[in-house]
Amino acid sequence: MVQGTLSVESMLDKMASELKTLLIHRQIEDPIIIGIRTGGIWIAERLHTALALDNAIGTLDISFYRDDFSQIGLHPKVQASQIPCVTEGRDIVLVDDVIMSGRTIRAALNELFDYGRPASVTLVTLLDLQRRQLPIQADIYGGTLSLAANQQVKLTGPDPLTLEISQKD
Structure with missing residues (x-):
């Protein structure tokens, strides 16, 4: 059973290198990086810096789009999404911390x-827990992890970024 804290630096380096290669292969020169609140934004910022992109980073707060919204209600820290430019016909790099x-x-x-x-959406995630309920696959991910049913993982940050694996309460 895995428990403890993991550094994400090597995962971020791997992801930045693979993303750069993928963007070149797909001939994407000016992608918009959009992070999903909160951990996805931290990862998006790091990738944006590593790729030396000029345009602004976008942020999504998906609270109102969740399929369990009617069950869990409004999270007290809901914030507005901010997309820096028009997405119509643009290449998007969508970033989350854990899928x-x-x-x-x-x-x-x-x-x-x-x-x-958008013209395309490339999905990037730091960690893949491989517990899919929907047929969604990341294009780039930093690593995979199998957790026991009584474990959870949480990204803390933004500096330093660490993955904390703990027992569920």
């Missing part, structure tokens, strides 16, 4: 398409 069921990414895509129809 598990795929439901967060589905909600993010729903919100993203409300801003316009």
